[in-house]
Amino acid sequence: MPWRLINFSPVNQMLNVAVDEVFLLGRHEGFSSETLRLWSPSACIILLPRDANLDYINLEACKRFNVTIVRRCSAGDIFFSDPNTLNFSIVLNEREFKIPSNPLEAYKFLYNGVQKTLNKLGLNPNIEYATPMLINGKIISIASQHYYYDNMLFHGVLFVNSDLSLARKVIKGDFSKKITTLKCEIGREILIEEVKNILVSSFEEVLGEKFTVENINQKEKEILNTLLIRKYGSDKWNIEGKSPLTLKDALIEIYIAYPPTSICRSLLSLINETIADLRDRLEVRVWYRGKGRPPGVEITQGLYQASKGSIIPAVIINGKLKFGPKIPSKKDLRKAIEEAISMFEQSSNEE
Amino acid sequence: MLPTEEEYRCFICGKPMKRVHKRVPCIYCGKEEISDFICENGHYICQECRLSKPRELVMKTCLASKEKDPIVLATKLMLHPAIPMHGPEHHYLTSAVLVTVAKNNGIEPFENSIRDAINRSRRIPLGACGLWGDCGAAVGAGVAISVLTKADWLSDKERSLAMKTVGAILNKIAELGGPRCCKASVYVALVIGASFIAEFFNITIPLSKVECKFSKKNPDCWGERCPFFKNKGNDLSI
Numbered sequence: 001m002p003w004r005l006i007n008f009s010p011v012n013q014m015l016n017v018a019v020d021e022v023f024l025l026g027r028h029e030g031f032s033s034e035t036l037r038l039w040s041p042s043a044c045i046i047l048l049p050r051d052a053n054l055d056y057i058n059l060e061a062c063k064r065f066n067v068t069i070v071r072r073c074s075a076g077d078i079f080f081s082d083p084n085t086l087n088f089s090i091v092l093n094e095r096e097f098k099i100p101s102n103p104l105e106a107y108k109f110l111y112n113g114v115q116k117t118l119n120k121l122g123l124n125p126n127i128e129y130a131t132p133m134l135i136n137g138k139i140i141s142i143a144s145q146h147y148y149y150d151n152m153l154f155h156g157v158l159f160v161n162s163d164l165s166l167a168r169k170v171i172k173g174d175f176s177k178k179i180t181t182l183k184c185e186i187g188r189e190i191l192i193e194e195v196k197n198i199l200v201s202s203f204e205e206v207l208g209e210k211f212t213v214e215n216i217n218q219k220e221k222e223i224l225n226t227l228l229i230r231k232y233g234s235d236k237w238n239i240e241g242k243s244p245l246t247l248k249d250a251l252i253e254i255y256i257a258y259p260p261t262s263i264c265r266s267l268l269s270l271i272n273e274t275i276a277d278l279r280d281r282l283e284v285r286v287w288y289r290g291k292g293r294p295p296g297v298e299i300t301q302g303l304y305q306a307s308k309g310s311i312i313p314a315v316i317i318n319g320k321l322k323f324g325p326k327i328p329s330k331k332d333l334r335k336a337i338e339e340a341i342s343m344f345e346q347s348s349n350e351e
Numbered sequence: 352m353l354p355t356e357e358e359y360r361c362f363i364c365g366k367p368m369k370r371v372h373k374r375v376p377c378i379y380c381g382k383e384e385i386s387d388f389i390c391e392n393g394h395y396i397c398q399e400c401r402l403s404k405p406r407e408l409v410m411k412t413c414l415a416s417k418e419k420d421p422i423v424l425a426t427k428l429m430l431h432p433a434i435p436m437h438g439p440e441h442h443y444l445t446s447a448v449l450v451t452v453a454k455n456n457g458i459e460p461f462e463n464s465i466r467d468a469i470n471r472s473r474r475i476p477l478g479a480c481g482l483w484g485d486c487g488a489a490v491g492a493g494v495a496i497s498v499l500t501k502a503d504w505l506s507d508k509e510r511s512l513a514m515k516t517v518g519a520i521l522n523k524i525a526e527l528g529g530p531r532c533c534k535a536s537v538y539v540a541l542v543i544g545a546s547f548i549a550e551f552f553n554i555t556i557p558l559s560k561v562e563c564k565f566s567k568k569n570p571d572c573w574g575e576r577c578p579f580f581k582n583k584g585n586d587l588s589i
Contacts, residue, residue, distance in 0.1 A: 259368055259387070261387075261402055262398060263402070292568070310403070310404040
């Protein structure tokens with residue numbers, strides 16, 4: 001698939017962080033291609049998943065200076081961003097676009113795009129895994145990577161002419177004091193558009209590809225809307241850092257032997273048959289015993305229970321172990337799935 | 352759509368598995384049945400073994416096994432998807448494998464010895480190494496010695512032998528450092544445990560060179576620090 005360049009900075013900060021995950025899901029499902037996205041939001045702090053501790057953030061200052069707090073899907077360091085900070089996001093499929101398979105090497109490979117950009121501006125930063133990029137001991141850029149099956153999101157921030165005094169007001173401790181900007185380091189005014197152009201050409205050199213400027217597609221817009229409603233716009237995500245089980249109406253997990261036995265194959269057929277008319281509303285994951293967990297996919301309590309207890313085959317609905325090792329009747333299976341969907345509908349109505 | 356057919360790979364040798372329908376024995380329990388998937392090297396795992404709980408698998412395999420080499424038997428068991436990367440399954444696996452190979456190398460243990468070895472060592476809990484200072488694989492080897500020599504708390508040299516074996520294994524595992532690697536602990540317990548058994552009963556137990564096949568699956572792998580990493584073998588002096 002050809003590489004595309006997307007300049008997309010929605011006003012809603014939650015949408016901004018959701019877009020990266022849309023591209024990742026889209027790459028997995030096949031409705032997005034390899035992407036470089038560049039964006040500059042209004043002032044915000046971008047938190048990590050599962051990090052409910054906000055002690056290092058001055059919430060009052062955030063409110064006073066209109067700095068939004070949002071949460072992204074990748075781990076690492078928190079990001080500070082504003083209209084003069086350049087955010088970059090790369091999404092690719094590792095099977096289709098070859099990069100080093102070792103995550104550490106892949107990180108360095110992609111971060112080369114930013115390193116080259118700084119080289120072209122006369123600066124010489126080093127890249128170290130999971131460490132901010134430094135110039136003279138000060139942070140000029142922060143990046144992070146996240147995998148979903150065999151797709152990778154590499155994203156980060158480059159402090160071009162960022163408002164450092166605002167960063168220091170809203171982020172407590174030494175972290176914000178260590179940040180520097182391109183403007184400070186090269187000693188002249190530099191426009192974000194100039195840096196964008198250099199960054200694009202640097203990534204083209206690193207990736208060996210030419211970008212085509214495109215817009216976010218229709219399917220991506222639909223998923224973005226769903227992600228906003230079910231994840232990025234929810235308190236569960238923004239406050240507690242907890243991701244929803246699925247973006248669909250229910251999650252069905254099937255735990256089977258590797259290779260599947262005749263009983264496992266019967267269960268797969270039964271499920272296929274039972275959910276034929278509900279397929280669009282359900283996310284179905286098939287887990288093979290002993291084959292591990294794909295990156296970016298969480299283990300539910302029910303799957304853990306089936307795995308630890310060697311309950312195989314098993315059907316787990318919305319994270320709860322419902323059937324196994326005996327295969328359920330079609331009627332019981334259908335009833336359990338319908339109940340899960342109606343519970344979801346109920347909770348959506350309550351919200 | 353749910354998967355209906357895809358390329359499966361043999362978890363013993365990694366070769367692609369093909370749909371073949373013929374009567375073949377299971378490489379674990381030995382039971383013959385009409386196969387569904389067989390790999391290019393002829394490995395077939397029966398439907399029952401594919402669905403087995405870990406303890407059932409170890410029991411059935413050891414009861415049916417004619418294998419004389421503990422490394423070969425343990426590796427085959429640990430490659431089965433029922434056996435996780437780490438966990439208490441390795442405790443009874445060690446004792447069952449040692450009793451099985453002792454039997455297959457000429458020792459005549461009492462009836463139900465494999466079953467008894469598993470039942471005794473299944474009581475050793477998860478994390479005993481760090482929480483009790485007593486690795487379950489080492490104790491599993493001690494259980495095997497006790498079962499083979501019919502030792503109990505009133506025994507003399509048999510009781511001492513069981514404890515000396517556990518002590519020697521624990522020393523080596525402790526020297527290797529952490530974090531825990533149940534595969535490395537099993538291999539250490541088998542290499543040292545087999546040498547104690549061979550000496551006491553005056554028999555020979557063949558020992559293959561360990562070629563660890565689990566390092567990629569283990570996020571805590573010691574790498575070059577491990578005596579079994581990348582075909583370094585059984586050189587426990589490292």
